[in-house]
Amino acid sequence: MLRFFHNPLLVAKLAEYEYLIKGSKKQSTIEYKIKRIIKDVTGKIFEEIEVYNSGISIPKITKNGFQATAIYIPELKELLVIYRGSESEDISDWFYNYTGIVSGENTSQIDSACLFNRFLKRKILDFDVCYKVAAGHSLGGHLAITVELLKKIYQRVYTFNTALPQLKQLRKYDKKFNKKLQEYFLEKDLEETNKLQEFTSNYYAKSAHHIYNFVRKNDFVQSLNMTVGTFNVGKTIEFPPIIKKFVKPEEYLTEEDTYELDKIFGDFYNRLLQKNITPNNVVENQKKVADEFIGLLVERIKTPIQKQISNLRLKNEEQNNGGSKVADSYRTFKAIYNYILYLAYSGIIPDDVIKSKGSKDATSLYKKVMGDTSKSNLKNLLKPLQEFYTLTRAIYTLTHAKALDDVEGWSEIAKAHDLPALYDELVKLKS
Template identity: 25%
Template sequence: MEFTTDLRNDLTRLQYENGEIFSKDIVQELLFKHEITNINPEDISIYNSNSKDFFGEQGSPSGFDGAAIHIYNKDDNVNEIYYIARGTELSFLEDLIYNAVGVTAGASDDQIVDAIEFYEDVEAKVSEKISSEVNTLKRFGDGHSLGGHIVISLALINKEFINVRGLNDAPVNLKLIADLDQDFGEYLIAKTSIADITQIPDDQLELHAREFYADEAQNITHVRVKGEPLYPQLIPNTFYVGNKIQYVGDMNTPEFPNLFETDSGKIGIFHNLFMPGKPILDKFVYNQSLNAAMNFLGYVGKNNSVGDVHNKLVQSKSQAVGIYNGLPPNQRIQLGIGTGAAMVVGGFGVLSNSAFVNKAWDIYSAREQFDLHSISTLIEQYKTGERTTYHLEPGTSTHILVNQDILYSVLLSLETALEEKREAVQELLSYHEWEVPELAFEYREKLNGFMSNKEANWAAFLSEAGHRYSKNALYKPTGVTFRREFDPLSHQVDENLDHMIELYQQDSRELESIIESYKATIDVLFDTDIALAARIR
């Protein structure tokens, strides 16, 4: 059966809505909306990570929020499950913490670990329910933003999903994957002889990951709104696994600024301070500040769980407010003045750094693109806008724009050209075997008729030829007889025709080779695209 992508998008959006998320009634309502009427309520089982059956009354301590929808009908041989992971909710501090120490720094795997636990618990419940007579369970995954990072990481680790989609998703952090997937960690060591993954150059790390997860990548697609802010961020040790990226929205929208790429220009207060080398220094300070922030997040993530960090932040905030309220009025004023002065000095330092100021200005200029990241914008653009697909160029980490219709039309043009070449060869062979002898015969018959006419009117023929004879001539002709023997056709006729036929046959062989190579290349690019594959074959 398999849900359509539009239906899966709407189900993913439910994770963000308050109230009865993923109740049978709501799922049934969505099914009817998408014109699916052959699924009954008793065919639907819903599992929610917020249920006390999984993480207790308090829910996942890491902030992981996921759901699974199992569609099962023994009689119709339907057995499918759809895992959905919620993305970042700004109102949930745990999500913000995990984004910092998990996705960015690669120092905490708490949400992925909870996702694995949820997955294993759901699978156990499902296995108790289904019959061995039904086809193997088909697993699908969807996630937006942080949820995409979670569900794709899960798919790489357990290698059991047949289709996974990340919607404006955060990248996979290979530090986390190498820790959680022992086989991948050992593979990296075998390939690089480096135990510390952070010491492997980013480009090599990505190519090794693409090679190891090549099979899983065939089943992973990223859908993103062109210009949304998350995808351009080149976070160290992260990458987007999968062979296809599908863009929606306006393809002319510029990419959002990359925070992990330094830039310097003429913006800033006293940006050069009469120092010719200051832009280089600004870039160095910017990079060092990023490194310091990443190291700090890494330290926090390694030594604390997401729940610990959350509790400490809440506790420290309460303690700070309590301490401040307990200070005498004059000390409150002194603290305020000192804090304000420190902020002014720090602010002046930042404003004098062209790298910081230019990056801040770039982000401010692109501020309207923040809305492009939302699940609502993505779904709206997915339904109404044009979709443009990029596919991974084999053996590289580069995604290239591939228009399926154009590629298919090129294939048709090549096949048409080959057919025309083959027809031309057949016409030449037929011409050589039948038409040339027939033309020679017709010419000979025409010539025989001409000679017979001249023989019958020989006197006029001789007169036309300028021969005159007097009545008293000793020798006078009494008629004209032509020799009716014809030489065979010149060998040059056969040689020229044979040469033309050989040229066309050679062209045909080359076109056949080109078409086979072309089809093989398309098969590599589109081996997960069943529709195109069917058209090619």
């Protein structure tokens, strides 16, 4: 039986409008706009609808960047919950993307999503018996899928260019799933982690027949979706690409790089927590967040090199571990450098890193050091790394829309990621 909210085009247009809802908007204005979208797409007119926006109804759960809107039509007894995706100007969302979706450590927006559903259950009298649909774009799709896999409250889920769910987050909530993982896997290396991802996809497949993912493969979010711990679930409907020349993440990032990025952003998240920087206060600590990220990289890249130089002076037993410590330093450098190269060649950030002589020199010097950990080789490596640390701040521009205005390739990437880019294909699908 087709339900009213089984219309992907309607759901996508409502999901796009959700981005425009701000705390300052009047409830009557929001309801009017939603009714207008429903009429324009379906021709249906509903006198009564109930709308609940997280930022207006319970703002305390949105300090971490979480936003969602629920639309309930009493006449049909149908509910649509739309989870908002990443907003380019909101550092909280990007903080969650890297420390949550990539590393699996940050689960704050999942917590907020669950609290929002508890709020709806109190507000909507027919919540338990009404037909419920969840939807989301990008980060919002990740939340919609994750909540459904954990709570099993929706009869259908629609996502658009979604960021994938993260198994490390799910195991924190799903005790039965985590027990299965502990029975079969040790999760000590990349090979074991890849087995985890495949196992997780199969484990949740039985609960995902009603999840529909509309995607364009040439989309920036794919760089998040190739990271360790993310997994595919549900049905995928793939649309033709928009970008003629799309830079695939795997052209620059190896599996080993994504495994290292997972650890880097996980350590970064825990480092910030120790300094009382949480998902709820990231916005007011933006500069400190950037500085702490650079500090972490310096510790992981520069410190092992300096220690090895000291060991060579002392010529003690610790010298034997010098090669492995420098190898650890190189893994961190390579993962970050390759990721920034991908962003630069995609047109997402300025191409400073491509032109950087220091980063190129550091790459060749690392290879030289790996074969000969002499004091002179190690010292030569320290200088070009200084320029590299400065370039890592380029990742920070992802959280600032204005910094992207003049980047040539960003408009195409953004178009591929936007919901309007899917509208024409959704219309064809409907017909």
